Amino acid sequence: MRTVSLITRRELGEVFEGRGRVGRLILLGVALPLIFLLLLRSQAASPEYTTDRLRSAVRAIYAQMGIMPLSAAMAAAATSFATEFEAGTIIPLLAAPAPTSAVFWGKFLSAFITGVSLGWFAQGAFLVLFSPLTQRAWPVSASATFLISAAIPVFTLPFVAGAMALGSRARRVKAAQTNSSLAFVVILAAVLLVVFRRPPISASLIAWAVAGWLGFGVLLLTIGIRLWDREEVLGHPD
């Protein structure tokens, strides 16, 4: 556990340390809500735009605010191993007396935390900027707002796990990026499904969806750990 935590903290430091990086992340987290709010602004100003319609639109957009920054975390997860290969840092790390899986878990947790925190940051920015920019009160109930935010970690898990699995054997960053782009196809399909084909929501459907989604995430993690094999990785000496 200690090794996992050390690796996670180092990777998070790489993502969040330094003014330039934090600045870029804030920009990413704020720019997205800002664009959507500006698009929503003109519609929200129209008297024909009812509170019900606004609520429905805001719910979908608010959910997407949490999902879209996930692409940054997925890219980081997919290229995590390849970046270390290219820099020659992976061999000293694997030579340490820690299980190979600790390296995988450390990187996964770092990408997961990055994805969730970026998603929450973007949602927070959307929530804070909504009223000042649209001149309307926040139309979604507190409980629904909370549920949508709470769903972000659940939603993040399979995507980051999938990106890790796709990138675990890549030795070059470009190859890992290509692999991770496959996962973007899935994320796009999921977003479109949520936006255009919202099924009637019931408590049991949500429970089943969450359980199925988490199960899918665990499956992807298992595949990722299997693929992330020291023997395979080091099987091609440079």
Next chain:
Amino acid sequence: MMPAGVIGQLRPRALDRPAVVAVELTRRFGSRIAVDGVTLTVARGQILAVLGPNGAGKTTTVRMLSGLLRPTAGGAEVAGFDVGTQPEEVRRRVGLMTDVPGLYAEMQLRAYLRWYGRIYGLSAGRAASRVDELVDVLGLTDWAHSALAALSRGTQQKVALARCLLHDPEVLLLDEPTAALDVEATIGLRTLFAGLKDAGRAIILCTHNLAEAERVADTVAILIGGRIVHMQSLREAGSWRQCSIRLTNPSGLDVGAIAAVPGIDPRSLRLENGTLMFACHDPVRTNPAVVALLVQQGCGVVQVEERAPSLEALYVSHLREAGRANG
């Protein structure tokens, strides 16, 4: 020489057996054999230099001995632990230095080494004090708060050496440690290796640099095509002399009769471009006997020479032999 505090005492149980024992160590990748039956022993306080061209299997051998790769066949015991069944125990006792420093470019030197100390299982306090010791001994104090990317290649290699010494390993596996270093940095590292050797650490040094191997190693092994084709103690090699006798008529030569002359190493005997070459311990006694035999065989002796054998000549002859064997 390293100050005594930097290198700890070896475990008592570790002292009664060689630090590295590999027997028929083999590694296959699919149908390709990277390492083919390597057998070697390295005692404590000894440096074994492994020489070989690119792709000879040096890196794979080092990776197996450091517990990174499992052998396909054969086995090895490092610091008393089996590399196949106890790789984590092996890694706890081995320091691995690769040809590329492999540092996290944006971390500061001291923070990086402390982080690695924790990865190697040291407590936060122990890691901090160990890092302070090594930074001081390796002359890294001026860069202690610098980002690793800002350091010269030589300094980065020193940081990599500090990283592999953090847990005070019993065995050091150094894969091209002086690659791309300037002369001053190379001399500095060589002095450090000598200090580690004096402190009883076993060192396996993979290198292309024959002069470096001759300077620091006790034993050299030549690895070609995954096999050790030659292994000898350099002290033992120092007592051998390389003799060459140029002949006018080599066609009458009876190699078998020459090989039977006392004092000749029969494995070293060969005829190249009309010159008979062999190694012997005592050329003052051996050469007259060989010359007499050659005259008797009607070979016509033109010139007799003897000199200390160079590692380079030995290495090149093995490379040529391997080249001939491969067609």
